[in-house]
Amino acid sequence: SQTIHQWPATLVQPVGSPLSLECTVEGTSNPNLYWYRQAAGRGLQLLFYSVGIGQISSEVPQNLSASRPQDRQFILSSKKLLLSDSGFYLCAWSRTRYSNQPQHFGDGTRLSIL
């Protein structure tokens, strides 16, 4: 069966510090990978998605970036965090063969910026 891991579960960072959140998927190959942010009382906002190694699509202009160095690894980064970057960050995967497949989520990272 497939599993998705995200870490850390919680993170407190000062404004202006760098960020690296990691997500890995097990039990499948060549998945589509996604990063979302969920703000309180709002729906999930898609930040980035990837259909393969080194292929990243950005949905929202911001000071965040994403990379996919390996088939089942997806990293969310920032060089300098802003207060507005606080939120709940979720990684997800889906099968690539069919485009209308559900996405499966990790348990998220709660990021607080001080």
Next chain:
Amino acid sequence: EDQVTQSPEALRLQEGESSSLNCSYTVSGLRGLFWYRQDPGKGPEFLFTLYSAGEEKEKERLKATLTKKESFLHITAPKPEDSATYLCAVQGYGATNKLIFGTGTLLAVQP
């Protein structure tokens, strides 16, 4: 523009009191409509996919239905463990691989 609206925002039920959650959508050709359950501090857990009007899916006390404009998640005789936020999402033909999420319905089932 693809859009999803869920109602009500919050719903409080007594244990055993059946009800329905609504998901209204606007999409340029529906590839799929997805229901998720999200517990506090956790990621969404996939429940159902519906692909065409008239389709129904069931899982324990939950039943999802789909029309051309909306989907309903019917909860029959709910239990306290059904308390969670229920999210609806759609994927349209104009946006491959992208899901548009509603803001969810927070369900509380009291014993």
